[in-house]
Amino acid sequence: MTDQPLDPVDAGAITTPAARLASYIRGGGIVVPLLTALIAFVIAGLIVLITGHNPLTTYKAFFDGTGLNWLFPWTSGDDRTTAALNLQQTLIATAPLILVGLAVAFAFRAGLFNIGGQGQYLAGSIVAVWFGSKFSGMPHLLHVLLVIVLACAAGAAWAGIAGVLKATVGANEVISTIMLNWIAVWVGVWLFGLGGPLQNPETPSVPISSDVTGSAKLPVFWGNPNLQGLHVGLFIALATVVVFWALLNRSTSGYEVRAVGFNPEAARYSGMNVARNYVKVMAICGLFAGLAGAIDILGWQFRLATNDIQTSDIGFLGIAVALLGRNTASGTVAAALLFGALKSGTSQRNLDPSIFEPSLAFNLTLMIQGLVVLIVSTDVIALRILRRGGALNPFRRRPAPAEEEAT
Amino acid sequence: MTLTRERIGWAGIALAVIAAFIAVPPALVRSPVPSIVLAVLAIALGIYAVPGDRRLGWGAIVLGLLAGLGAVAATKSSSGNLRDVFTWSALIASMLRFATPLLFAALGGIVSERSGVINIGLEGMMLMGAFFGVYGSDLLGSWVGGIVVAVIAGGALALIHAAFSIHLRADQVVSGTAVNFLALGITGYVFVDHYGDNGTPDNISRAPDLNLPVLHGGFFDSAIGHLNLLTWSALLLVPSLTFLMFRTRRGLRLRAVGETPRAAETVGVNVISTRYVAVTVSGMLAALGGAYLSVGFVGSFNENMTQGRGFIALAAVIFGKWKPLGALAATLLFGFSSALADRLPTFSESTATLFQALPYVLTLVAVAGVIGRSRAPGSIGIPYVKE
Numbered sequence: 001m002t003d004q005p006l007d008p009v010d011a012g013a014i015t016t017p018a019a020r021l022a023s024y025i026r027g028g029g030i031v032v033p034l035l036t037a038l039i040a041f042v043i044a045g046l047i048v049l050i051t052g053h054n055p056l057t058t059y060k061a062f063f064d065g066t067g068l069n070w071l072f073p074w075t076s077g078d079d080r081t082t083a084a085l086n087l088q089q090t091l092i093a094t095a096p097l098i099l100v101g102l103a104v105a106f107a108f109r110a111g112l113f114n115i116g117g118q119g120q121y122l123a124g125s126i127v128a129v130w131f132g133s134k135f136s137g138m139p140h141l142l143h144v145l146l147v148i149v150l151a152c153a154a155g156a157a158w159a160g161i162a163g164v165l166k167a168t169v170g171a172n173e174v175i176s177t178i179m180l181n182w183i184a185v186w187v188g189v190w191l192f193g194l195g196g197p198l199q200n201p202e203t204p205s206v207p208i209s210s211d212v213t214g215s216a217k218l219p220v221f222w223g224n225p226n227l228q229g230l231h232v233g234l235f236i237a238l239a240t241v242v243v244f245w246a247l248l249n250r251s252t253s254g255y256e257v258r259a260v261g262f263n264p265e266a267a268r269y270s271g272m273n274v275a276r277n278y279v280k281v282m283a284i285c286g287l288f289a290g291l292a293g294a295i296d297i298l299g300w301q302f303r304l305a306t307n308d309i310q311t312s313d314i315g316f317l318g319i320a321v322a323l324l325g326r327n328t329a330s331g332t333v334a335a336a337l338l339f340g341a342l343k344s345g346t347s348q349r350n351l352d353p354s355i356f357e358p359s360l361a362f363n364l365t366l367m368i369q370g371l372v373v374l375i376v377s378t379d380v381i382a383l384r385i386l387r388r389g390g391a392l393n394p395f396r397r398r399p400a401p402a403e404e405e406a407t
Numbered sequence: 408m409t410l411t412r413e414r415i416g417w418a419g420i421a422l423a424v425i426a427a428f429i430a431v432p433p434a435l436v437r438s439p440v441p442s443i444v445l446a447v448l449a450i451a452l453g454i455y456a457v458p459g460d461r462r463l464g465w466g467a468i469v470l471g472l473l474a475g476l477g478a479v480a481a482t483k484s485s486s487g488n489l490r491d492v493f494t495w496s497a498l499i500a501s502m503l504r505f506a507t508p509l510l511f512a513a514l515g516g517i518v519s520e521r522s523g524v525i526n527i528g529l530e531g532m533m534l535m536g537a538f539f540g541v542y543g544s545d546l547l548g549s550w551v552g553g554i555v556v557a558v559i560a561g562g563a564l565a566l567i568h569a570a571f572s573i574h575l576r577a578d579q580v581v582s583g584t585a586v587n588f589l590a591l592g593i594t595g596y597v598f599v600d601h602y603g604d605n606g607t608p609d610n611i612s613r614a615p616d617l618n619l620p621v622l623h624g625g626f627f628d629s630a631i632g633h634l635n636l637l638t639w640s641a642l643l644l645v646p647s648l649t650f651l652m653f654r655t656r657r658g659l660r661l662r663a664v665g666e667t668p669r670a671a672e673t674v675g676v677n678v679i680s681t682r683y684v685a686v687t688v689s690g691m692l693a694a695l696g697g698a699y700l701s702v703g704f705v706g707s708f709n710e711n712m713t714q715g716r717g718f719i720a721l722a723a724v725i726f727g728k729w730k731p732l733g734a735l736a737a738t739l740l741f742g743f744s745s746a747l748a749d750r751l752p753t754f755s756e757s758t759a760t761l762f763q764a765l766p767y768v769l770t771l772v773a774v775a776g777v778i779g780r781s782r783a784p785g786s787i788g789i790p791y792v793k794e
Contacts, residue, residue, distance in 0.1 A: 051600055113580055169462070171775040172725070174527060174580060178718045179771040186764035195757035319584060363595035370588030374567070377585055378577035 155290015412459025530717025565690020
């Protein structure tokens with residue numbers, strides 16, 4: 001197995017995650033992420049098998065829960081109606097995942113690991129529910145805009161703390177963003193908990209926020225608004241993807257971000273302000289994640305219970321989304337759709353409990369998430385399997401650095 | 408002894424601590440004036456120290472502000488409530504209880520990071536220990552079995568991290584994060600699959616508390632007279648690990664591998680196997696910390712019960728400058744803040760919830776304040792490639 005060096009690059013020479021991952025992007029094209037997801041699902045299937053369930057029927061039940069069979073022309077009648085409802089759920093889950101994925105991906109491109117998507121998402125949600133439940137007399141679009149702007153600002157500020165700490169005293173962003181996640185959780189639980197300042201005054205015994213007023217809700221464009229139809233948040237997320245792409249690839253700031261990501265020392269030497277870049281990058285990441293919180297609140301949640309805050313895992317899924325999507329715009333959308341589908345396909349609402357217990361499926365999702373991140377962390381595995389496939393694989397683009405491996 | 412700005416900064420910090428201390432029992436000064444005067448003095452010294460030692464100066468300023476505010480709040484609340492919260496013997500016992508899991512994990516973190524492998528996965532390894540401790544204790548009917556199973560489970564997860572970060576040269580931070588997700592998934596899955604909605608059984612065999620007979624009654628009896636066996640084990644590990652790391656050949660090799668692996672290799676140290684062993688041991692230690700939470704303390708398990716403690720432990724490693732004694736000091740500090748937050752519901756349920764965030768805030772401040780003053784092992788995070 002160790003007869004040849006298998007890394008696409010000399011691992012010892014490149015130390016920043018962004019640079020390593022960038023080389024992997026060149027190294028595997030679209031096939032490696034697909035293979036990564038496949039390996040993760042196969043291993044998870046094995047776990048399902050050894051714990052006494054049938055992996056095929058389980059995955060079939062997941063798939064039916066996603067509603068993706070709506071896309072098949074032969075799905076008809078009641079099946080089609082159910083599939084439409086399920087597909088709406090999948091897309092509702094995809095929209096925030098795209099945004100938190102971008103929040104992680106953007107940081108990665110600057111060489112930062114933003115594990116704080118969860119806290120930034122919560123900061124956005126909290127502010128969105130706070131201001132969304134006020135000003136009921138405001139004109140509709142204006143209210144929505146105001147809440148979105150405030151939620152983005154909250155997310156940006158929350159992430160900005162980690163950016164400032166990194167820029168000024170060099171505090172490791174991994175630890176600081178994780179601490180900020182937990183602080184956001186407890187602040188949220190305090191705000192909406194019993195006796196908290198933002199708890200719904202009409203239900204003093206329930207730890208929940210007030211409801212978002214009608215003037216701040218996002219319009220639904222597919223399905224019944226009373227049954228959680230698909231809201232326009234998906235379009236907001238897709239528009240943000242375009243912004244992300246343009247910002248990163250077509251602007252001076254984006255160039256600096258990528259330069260800092262590849263090699264902070266070289267960037268500093270060429271006159272870029274690396275410290276200011278860290279703050280800016282983290283703030284933009286927080287903005288994306290805060291927006292995700294806002295569209296969830298204004299689109300379908302409309303209120304926040306302390307339990308929602310403690311069990312939410314959107315921000316953590318964002319890490320797997322970004323890594324599987326290779327930190328690119330299009331990749332993030334595709335990976336978000338995969339995890340959105342997995343999330344809705346395994347939800348209490350969509351998964352048939354007689355086939356597989358949804359609470360088990362939730363943990364299985366966590367394992368798939370972990371396996372994806374684990375495999376992406378090296379990529380040597382996927383690349384190794386690819387090379388075994390050798391010439392049989394028409395999609396493979398062999399990178400220039402990998403050619404030098406013949407030693 | 409000259410009056411350097413650094414010493415002035417330390418004096419400011421000391422004054423801030425005194426300002427807070429005199430407002431609570433046993434001193435319990437009922438007027439805010441002395442505390443405020445001391446706090447202002449601390450801030451002034453801090454401002455003077457800033458040009459010489461920025462972090463120390465700012466530390467004194469921030470601490471002075473916090474101490475002043477805390478002292479004013481204390482003098483405004485009833486002395487009965489204060490006596491309830493600041494029962495020092497109970498606070499110390501509680502501090503040690505909260506510090507135990509952190510200390511195990513932090514010592515594990517030191518071992519791994521000293522060998523040059525970042526271990527973000529401590530959290531997941533603790534979680535494995537927490538669940539499999541209960542699982543093993545339930546299955547084998549004894550807490551010893553539980554701890555053995557916990558240690559094996561934590562070590563196994565660490566082995567995955569080791570294989571990926573050493574052999575496959577993965578990005579260590581990403582691989583550690585993956586391991587955390589895996590642990591969440593594995594423990595949650597087996598927990599739900601095995602115990603369902605009922606949760607773990609009530610009659611789990613727990614690691615025993617040690618009742619020291621020599622300390623009948625009094626301050627020491629309630630402070631350290633009834634601590635858990637695992638708490639004492641963690642405390643004993645501190646000098647043992649210090650000796651192992653700084654006084655033995657094995658320890659020297661471990662540190663050499665973390666600093667300059669190439670040099671270590673040339674004198675015949677096996678870098679790869681040293682790192683494998685270090686990461687696995689670190690997972691086992693973290694699992695002991697997790698096992699303390701479940702088999703040692705509450706006797707049950709719930710999903711994600713480690714609640715970020717692995718990351719606090721990681722911060723303690725940095726704060727303690729990669730030394731066991733330093734990690735002990737850091738975990739005691741974090742443990743104290745948890746103990747304080749734990750006792751605050753006396754004042755107000757709602758505010759106490761907010762104080763649950765205190766350990767995390769403190770960790771954030773500690774990491775921000777200390778970086779740059781402490782130096783990480785030389786080749787931490789860099790995969791080793793044999794030539």
